[in-house]
Amino acid sequence: QLQLQESGPGLVKPSETLSLTCTVSGGSISSSSYYWGWIRQPPGKGLEWIGSIYYSGSTYYNPSLKSRVTISVDTSKNQFSLKLSSVTAADTAVYYCARVHPQHDAFDIWGQGTMVTVSS
């Protein structure tokens, strides 16, 4: 059964870069046509899509975050990663990684999420 697990620092200082990794287990990140995404949720608020990446490396980003976001994939480690630069308190959120079904463009498997706080 495919599982996703986010990892990374829970506390990031303002103006620094937030870095998270999603490790995929129970299947290969590059063995199928699925693609992968990051979604975040500020405390008490709704869901915001950050961006998605195909196993080939093609990326799509939320226009509101595009200038600060980089998503990459490491097939040798069965991981994909998120970097968000120049963070502020507004980037404090639970960050989820998820698998995207290519035919239905829906997030069908999610990680448990990791809380990231931006504070000095």
Added chain:
Amino acid sequence: EIVLTQSPATLSLSPGERATLSCRASQSVSSYLAWYQQKPGQAPRLLIYDASNRATGIPARFSGSGSGTDFTLTISSLEPEDFAVYYCQQRSNWPRIFTFGPGTKVDIK
């Protein structure tokens, strides 16, 4: 950019009652519309994809309908575990971006 609007923001119902949740898109999204359920402290769970198809393991009391700009999630008879927040989500053709609605909270009356 396509904007999704969900109504009502909160729906107060009793177990056994029927829940009808609405999601409206600012322009047509064809049938690329999904619904998710999220309980406190948990990741969202996919319920419905392509507007009307139940995801694996989702009970038959959950159903989705609609196309174009107006979509509905119906829970035919609320079970205690159904009280949660529900989000709709779409994917636009170009640019290939995803958008979530603001959510509808279904709470116990």
